[in-house]
Amino acid sequence: MRKHEQSTRRRFLSLAGSATVVGSIQLVCLRAADATPATLASSIRNVVGPAPVRTGKISLEVPPLVENGNTVPMTVSVTSPMTSDDYVKSIHVFNEKNPQPNVANFYLSPQAGRAQVSTRIRLADSQKIVAIARLSDGSFWSTSVDVVVTLAACTDEVI
Amino acid sequence: MRTVGGIVIAALLISASVVLATEIPLPERRSGFSFMGSATQAMQNDDTSNPGMLWVLDGETLWNSKAGAASKACADCHNDARSSMKGVAAHYPAFDNSLGRPVNLEQRINRCRTTHQQATPLAYESKELLALTAFVARQSVGMPVMTEADPRLGPFVDKGRELYMQRQGQLNLGCTNCHDDNWDKRLAGSPITQGHPTGYPLYRLEWQSLGSLQRRLRACITGIRAQPYIYGAPELVELELYLMSRARGMPIETPGVRP
Amino acid sequence: MPSALINVPARAKRGDVIEIKTLMSHIMETGYRHTASGENVPRDILTSFSCRYNGVEIFRADLFPAIAANPFISFYTVASQSGKFEFEWIGDKGFSETASASITVE
Numbered sequence: 001m002r003k004h005e006q007s008t009r010r011r012f013l014s015l016a017g018s019a020t021v022v023g024s025i026q027l028v029c030l031r032a033a034d035a036t037p038a039t040l041a042s043s044i045r046n047v048v049g050p051a052p053v054r055t056g057k058i059s060l061e062v063p064p065l066v067e068n069g070n071t072v073p074m075t076v077s078v079t080s081p082m083t084s085d086d087y088v089k090s091i092h093v094f095n096e097k098n099p100q101p102n103v104a105n106f107y108l109s110p111q112a113g114r115a116q117v118s119t120r121i122r123l124a125d126s127q128k129i130v131a132i133a134r135l136s137d138g139s140f141w142s143t144s145v146d147v148v149v150t151l152a153a154c155t156d157e158v159i
Numbered sequence: 160m161r162t163v164g165g166i167v168i169a170a171l172l173i174s175a176s177v178v179l180a181t182e183i184p185l186p187e188r189r190s191g192f193s194f195m196g197s198a199t200q201a202m203q204n205d206d207t208s209n210p211g212m213l214w215v216l217d218g219e220t221l222w223n224s225k226a227g228a229a230s231k232a233c234a235d236c237h238n239d240a241r242s243s244m245k246g247v248a249a250h251y252p253a254f255d256n257s258l259g260r261p262v263n264l265e266q267r268i269n270r271c272r273t274t275h276q277q278a279t280p281l282a283y284e285s286k287e288l289l290a291l292t293a294f295v296a297r298q299s300v301g302m303p304v305m306t307e308a309d310p311r312l313g314p315f316v317d318k319g320r321e322l323y324m325q326r327q328g329q330l331n332l333g334c335t336n337c338h339d340d341n342w343d344k345r346l347a348g349s350p351i352t353q354g355h356p357t358g359y360p361l362y363r364l365e366w367q368s369l370g371s372l373q374r375r376l377r378a379c380i381t382g383i384r385a386q387p388y389i390y391g392a393p394e395l396v397e398l399e400l401y402l403m404s405r406a407r408g409m410p411i412e413t414p415g416v417r418p
Numbered sequence: 419m420p421s422a423l424i425n426v427p428a429r430a431k432r433g434d435v436i437e438i439k440t441l442m443s444h445i446m447e448t449g450y451r452h453t454a455s456g457e458n459v460p461r462d463i464l465t466s467f468s469c470r471y472n473g474v475e476i477f478r479a480d481l482f483p484a485i486a487a488n489p490f491i492s493f494y495t496v497a498s499q500s501g502k503f504e505f506e507w508i509g510d511k512g513f514s515e516t517a518s519a520s521i522t523v524e
Contacts, residue, residue, distance in 0.1 A: 063198045067349070067418035068364035071486040073198045098484050099450050105480040106493070112476065113435030113496040119479075120486040122448075150348035207425035210488040213443045216421050367445075367487035 040094055043101040044132060047092050048140050057141040058091070058133040069123040069149040076106075077116035078133045078141070088115035090134045097127035110136075123149045182405050183339065183353055190409060191352040191417055194343070199364070203416035211293060211362040211414025214286075214369045218294025221287060227278025233291075236275065240298050248296035249304050249411055252400040254311045261315050261400050264292050265371060266391065283390035289369050293360045296413040304357060304411065307404035319401025322394055328385025334398075349418065355406035356399065358415020369414060372399055424505065426519040430497035438469065438477075439492040442507050442515065448483035464509035467491055472501040497523045 044053070061075040078088045087110040093103040106117045115133070123129075130144040192200060206212055222233045222240055237243040252261040255270070262270065268291050269280035281288035307316055323334045337346070338354035345351065359372040366374075373395045377387035388394045423441040430436050442464065449461025461483065468478040477493045500523045507515045 063196055065196070067196050067199055070367050071202075071364040073202065095484060099448075100483060102480075102482040103484040104482060107478040108493075109474075109476050111471075111496050111498065112494055114494040116494055117479075118490070118492040120490050122484050122486050207423060207439045208441060208490050208492070210441065210490070212423055213421050213441060213488060216423065217443075220421075 037096060040096050040101045040130065043094055044130065047132065051140055053132060053140040053142045055142055058131055058143045060129060060131045060143050060145045062129060062145050062147050064148065066123060066147055066149045071120045072123050074121050075116065075118040076131045080115045080135065082110060082112055082115060084110040087136045088133050089136055091117060092132045094130045095123065095127055097125045098123065123147060125149055185408065188355065188409060189353055190355055190357050190412065192412060192415065194350040194352045195418060199416055199418060209414060209416060211369050211416060214290045214293040215297045215414060218290035221291050222294055227272065227276035229275065229277040231276050240295065244295050244298035246299055246302055248299040248413065249302045250306055250308065252306065252396055252403065254309050260393065261312055261396055263396050263399050264295060268292060284371060284374055289360050289371065292371065293369060293414050296360065296411065299411045300413055301410050303408045304403055304406045306400065307407065312400060315397050316401050316404050319397035322398050323401050328383040330383045332383045354402065355409055356402050357406055357409050358412035358417065360413065361415035361417055364418050422515065422517040424517055424519045426503055426521055429522045429524065432497060432523050434497045435494050436497050437492055437494050438503065440505060441488060441490050443488055444509065446483065446485060446487040446489065462510045464489055464507050464513065466508040468506050470504045471495060472499060497521060499523050
């Protein structure tokens with residue numbers, strides 16, 4: 001088995017004669033993840049353009065060991081006074097190994113009070129997540145975390 | 160003579176081990192909640208971010224909606240679920256007089272639908288049935304499980320225990336081999352819990368949806384490479400019954416969140 | 419049955435920074451899964467979420483398949499005046515849902 005397939009998120013077994021419930025679809029394995037570090041870099045460039053990206057000010061909080069890659073709590077926060085002269089305009093989150101490099105973009109206003117957003121994301125494999133903040137002065141700040149994703153022990157049946 | 164003696168001793172040992180296999184002592188009982196990471200625990204504890212609550216809310220709407228040829232809502236007979244359904248889920252599966260055997264909460268809801276609302280039963284694992292079951296079970300949150308209190312359930316609890324102990328499937332495993340003998344160890348990176356169903360129906364991250372205990376049992380049985388029983392099968396109800404009696408005294412957590 | 423769970427404090431003092439939590443029921447089908455016969459399961463996700471405070475947009479998000487099912491999004495705002503928060507979710511297949519919550523700011 002190729003290394004890629006071993007790292008795909010989930011394998012659905014197609015069970016002959018398995019009882020199906022109204023509306024369910026029998027699903028099989030994902031294809032290998034398509035994103036690469038190069039795709040990640042170019043997605044970041046699309047947002048940032050030629051501007052330099054500095055490290056600092058922004059932090060990503062993700063559990064270092066994830067119990068299930070389907071639902072990973074993530075909080076991104078930026079140190080900022082959040083005044084009308086100095087605030088966080090947007091936060092962009094990227095991943096390294098999902099089929100697609102974008103995770104989400106968040107757009108804030110100076111009235112946000114605190115530049116902090118929480119959500120739940122999907123991670124196909126153990127990988128790096130990158131978050132980039134754009135400030136009102138046009139500067140970009142980034143941070144990244146490495147996350148280990150474990151797979152469920154037993155494959156679930158198809159309902 | 161020696162081989163016969165050997166077989167007799169072996170048979171005695173096997174039956175003795177079945178008889179002696181004790182449940183986890185009360186002070187050592189731990190909910191699946193305690194095996195999870197803090198982020199997942201926080202997800203369960205916060206009603207405003209627990210995804211299972213979406214189904215509980217839907218269930219509340221269904222509780223108040225008229226259904227079937229009789230055009231009756233659950234609320235028309237049962238009024239406010241907060242009082243009428245309080246403690247109910249903590250006593251399920253329960254003995255059904257007309258059937259003469261135990262039924263689980265989902266089956267009880269469907270029997271009400273067909274008998275009193277003259278409506279079609281809801282399909283197992285349908286959004287509606289999950290929502291109603293979650294809403295009803297939610298009214299018992301925090302209350303201790305008291306399922307086996309009814310003595311008529313005795314023979315069915317025993318059947319459930321037998322099903323729990325028996326080895327089955329290509330991997331030749333019984334539930335007890337993992338959940339009594341090896342809990343708190345790990346199976347391919349995931350912690351093995353004690354298998355107490357105190358949070359059902361629960362939001363399983365693997366499913367990205369709320370699901371019933373029967374769905375989880377079928378998944379486990381598939382996992383040991385045995386043929387799972389069909390939804391609503393008496394074996395699944397007996398297993399549910401045994402598992403709930405094994406969890407007696409533990410608080411209901413519906414809707415739980417589990418990896 | 420789409421349903422949203424919104425958590426906004428009912429009252430706040432002027433100038434308080436308050437947290438707004440939202441949970442929306444949605445499958446977030448990634449578009450990367452296949453059926454047993456090899457057919458692709460088409461993408462069906464929420465693509466955008468926004469919040470208006472008394473008509474002014476205070477928060478917006480672009481969502482991608484990497485957002486988990488039943489999306490949970492929480493963010494902050496300064497409680498400046500009494501009024502209404504209006505939330506909107508937009509997604510594939512013409513999905514559009516709104517919800518609202520009131521706040522009293524003293």
